[in-house]
Amino acid sequence: ELFKEKNQTLLNIEKIRNAFLKYEELFRKYFNDIINKKSSIKHIVEETKELAKKSKFKRETIPDIIARLSVILSLRVSDFIEKRQEEFVLKEKCNTNYLLQPHCIQILGVLILLDSDGNTNSLPPNHLGEILTGQGKSWALALLGGYFSLIGFRVTVGCYSDYLSRRDEKDFKKNLEPFCFQDCVKYQTFTTMCNEKLSNKHTNKTLRDIVSDIISGEKLSPISVKDSEKEKSILLIDEVDVFFSHQFGQTYNPGVEIRNKNIAQIQKEIWEHIMTKNPDKIQLENLTNQRVFSLIDEDQLLSIVVRSNSLKNHFNHMIDTAIEIYNDMNDKNIFKDKFKIIDNIIYKKDCDGKYSSTTILRYENSFYYLKLMYEKQNSFKEVILNEKNFGYILITCGYISYSEIPNSFDGVFGVSGSLKDLSVTENSLLTHYNINNKSYYPSFFGKSKLKFDIINDFTIKDCKKDWCDTIVTDTRKRIAEERSVLIFFENEKLLDEFYSSYSGDLGVIPFFITQNIVFDGKEVKVYNDNDVNKLIKDEYAGHHGKVTLLTKEFGRGVDFQLETKVNEKGGIHVIQTFFSIDIKEEIQIKGR
CATH class of the missing domain: 3.40.50.300 (P-loop containing nucleotide triphosphate hydrolases)
Known part of the structure; x- marks a missing residue:
C-alpha cells in the first residue's frame, strides 16, 4: 500500500503483491531447510544456478531466484555460515533471533525494478528506483547484480567514486561469495569503464599495448570476434548523479607512454639548458634536433617516430611545457599546487582535487618532476632520478565519450537517493538513454528525524x-x-x-x-x-x-x-x- 501511494503508475499491484508473497514463502522455506540441515548451502547455490540457466529471464522465476540470493546474503551478513574445506557450511551455533535480512520494501523495490508485473519474458525496460539515504541501496544493487549475472549477463555497477566502488564490490563479493560471482559483477566508475573498453579479453591486450607495439615495430595479429561471442551486459546505476558529473559531455583521452632512455636524456638536457642558459625556444629546438640527428641511426624507436613525422611535434610540446613551467616559477607558481612527489613518484591533481599518478597532461608531469629534482642540488649530477616519471613520448590512442558508455549496455537499471529532485534537463538526459520508468521506495524508518530549518539553519557570512x-x-x-x-x-x-x-x-x-x-x-x-x-x-x-x-x-x-x-x-x-x-x-x- 505504501508503494501504491508513492507510485501512481504501478499497473498491476496484485501481481507485485503475489510475487512478494511467493518470495516470502520461498525465503522462509530455504532458510528453514538450511537451519534445520535439510539442505546445504552448496545445494541451494547449485539449484539457483541451474534454475537461472534454464529460465533465463522469466518473470515467474524472479521471486524464487531473488529468495535464494537473499537467503545466502542474510546468512552471510548475519555470520551464520563459514567456509570449511572449501565449502560453506552452517556454523554450530546460530541465534536466529538476530538474523539480518532484506527489508520487505527493499524486496518489493527489486521486484518492481525487474518488472514483475509485466506480461512478457523479454528483458524489462530501463528503470531507476529512488531509495532514501541509508535505506539499503547496496543490498538492492547486490540482489539485482546477482540476479542478472545468474541469468547470463555481464554486470557493471556504476559508482560515484573509487572509494564507493571498492567498498561495495568488496561487500558484494564477501556477502555472496558462495555463488562465486568473481568477475561477473564489477563495481566501477565511468573512468574505469572507459579503461575496460580499451581491453580485449581474447588477447589480454589493451589498446595502449597495441599502439605501443605499432610504435615499437612489433608484428600485429588479427583479432576476430563473432557476434555470438559478444556478451550481453547490464549497467546498474548507484546514484543517478553519475550521469550528471563533469565528465559527461567530455571525452576520456587514453594515452600510452613510449619510454626511451634517449628521450629521457634529451628532456634532462632541455631543463638544464633552461636553468643554466636561457629559455630560448629556437635554441632549444636546435638542441633537440642535433641530439635526435646524432641518435637516429642507433635508436629504432626514434627512427620510427621520425618517419611518422610526429617527433617534431612532441619535442615542440616538451619545449613549450618546460618554458611554461620555468616562467611560472617566477610568476604565479600555479604548478606548485598541481603536483607533488609521493614515494618518488610524481602525482598530478585531477579535476576533482585528487592527486593521481595515472593522470598525465602532455609533458607537464615530466618537466615538473625534473624541476623539483633539479632544485635539490641545482643540477642533476648528484640526484637519483626515477625514470618512471619522465623519458617518454605520450601517444594519444583515441577518444571515448563518457556519455556514450551507457549506450553500450543492453539494459540500464539502478537506484538513487534523489530521483524526484531531477531538473527538466536531467530528466531529458535519462529519456535520451531510454530510462522512462521511475519508481519510489517508501521509507521503512517512518518519519525522517532530520532537523533542518530553511531559515534558521541557513546562514550567509560576509567574510x-x-x-x-x-x-x-x-x-x-x-x-x-x-x-x-x-x-x-x-x-x-x-x-x-x-x-x-x-x-x-x-x-x-x-x-x-x-x-x-x-x-x-x-x-x-x-x-x-x-x-x-x-x-x-x-x-x-x-x-x-x-x-x-x-x-x-x-x-x-x-x-x-x-x-x-x-x-x-x-x-x-x-x-x-x-x-x-x-x-x-x-x-x-x-x-x-
Whole structure:
C-alpha cells in the first residue's frame, strides 16, 4: 500500500503483491531447510544456478531466484555460515533471533525494478528506483547484480567514486561469495569503464599495448570476434548523479607512454639548458634536433617516430611545457599546487582535487618532476632520478565519450537517493538513454528525524573570518550537547585553511579526511581506504565530542557508525560550509 501511494503508475499491484508473497514463502522455506540441515548451502547455490540457466529471464522465476540470493546474503551478513574445506557450511551455533535480512520494501523495490508485473519474458525496460539515504541501496544493487549475472549477463555497477566502488564490490563479493560471482559483477566508475573498453579479453591486450607495439615495430595479429561471442551486459546505476558529473559531455583521452632512455636524456638536457642558459625556444629546438640527428641511426624507436613525422611535434610540446613551467616559477607558481612527489613518484591533481599518478597532461608531469629534482642540488649530477616519471613520448590512442558508455549496455537499471529532485534537463538526459520508468521506495524508518530549518539553519557570512567563527561556534555548541560533528568543505584547500587557522578553537583535536590525506588524531597519512573505514566505523567520527572535517566527496554514500549515546542526544550534527549548485549534493550531505 505504501508503494501504491508513492507510485501512481504501478499497473498491476496484485501481481507485485503475489510475487512478494511467493518470495516470502520461498525465503522462509530455504532458510528453514538450511537451519534445520535439510539442505546445504552448496545445494541451494547449485539449484539457483541451474534454475537461472534454464529460465533465463522469466518473470515467474524472479521471486524464487531473488529468495535464494537473499537467503545466502542474510546468512552471510548475519555470520551464520563459514567456509570449511572449501565449502560453506552452517556454523554450530546460530541465534536466529538476530538474523539480518532484506527489508520487505527493499524486496518489493527489486521486484518492481525487474518488472514483475509485466506480461512478457523479454528483458524489462530501463528503470531507476529512488531509495532514501541509508535505506539499503547496496543490498538492492547486490540482489539485482546477482540476479542478472545468474541469468547470463555481464554486470557493471556504476559508482560515484573509487572509494564507493571498492567498498561495495568488496561487500558484494564477501556477502555472496558462495555463488562465486568473481568477475561477473564489477563495481566501477565511468573512468574505469572507459579503461575496460580499451581491453580485449581474447588477447589480454589493451589498446595502449597495441599502439605501443605499432610504435615499437612489433608484428600485429588479427583479432576476430563473432557476434555470438559478444556478451550481453547490464549497467546498474548507484546514484543517478553519475550521469550528471563533469565528465559527461567530455571525452576520456587514453594515452600510452613510449619510454626511451634517449628521450629521457634529451628532456634532462632541455631543463638544464633552461636553468643554466636561457629559455630560448629556437635554441632549444636546435638542441633537440642535433641530439635526435646524432641518435637516429642507433635508436629504432626514434627512427620510427621520425618517419611518422610526429617527433617534431612532441619535442615542440616538451619545449613549450618546460618554458611554461620555468616562467611560472617566477610568476604565479600555479604548478606548485598541481603536483607533488609521493614515494618518488610524481602525482598530478585531477579535476576533482585528487592527486593521481595515472593522470598525465602532455609533458607537464615530466618537466615538473625534473624541476623539483633539479632544485635539490641545482643540477642533476648528484640526484637519483626515477625514470618512471619522465623519458617518454605520450601517444594519444583515441577518444571515448563518457556519455556514450551507457549506450553500450543492453539494459540500464539502478537506484538513487534523489530521483524526484531531477531538473527538466536531467530528466531529458535519462529519456535520451531510454530510462522512462521511475519508481519510489517508501521509507521503512517512518518519519525522517532530520532537523533542518530553511531559515534558521541557513546562514550567509560576509567574510571568511566570520564564516570560520560561525563554524567554530556551532561546532562547540554541538560538542557541549555530547554529539558528534561532521563538517563538509567544498575542497581540500578550504579545509586546510580552516584546519590550520581555526582547529585549535574547536576545543577538541579534529580528524580530517580528504581524497589525498587522512588525519586520525595522531598522524597525517596518505589516503587509504582502511584508514577511512576505521575513522567512520570504529566510533571515531561517530563518537560523542568528536569532530571530523571532510571534503564534499565524502558526503555521498559514506556511512558513519554512531555511538549509542550520540543517537540518544539527537544524532550526528552536519555542517555544510558551502552552497551546493546541485540540490542533490545537499540532499546527500544531509543524509549523513
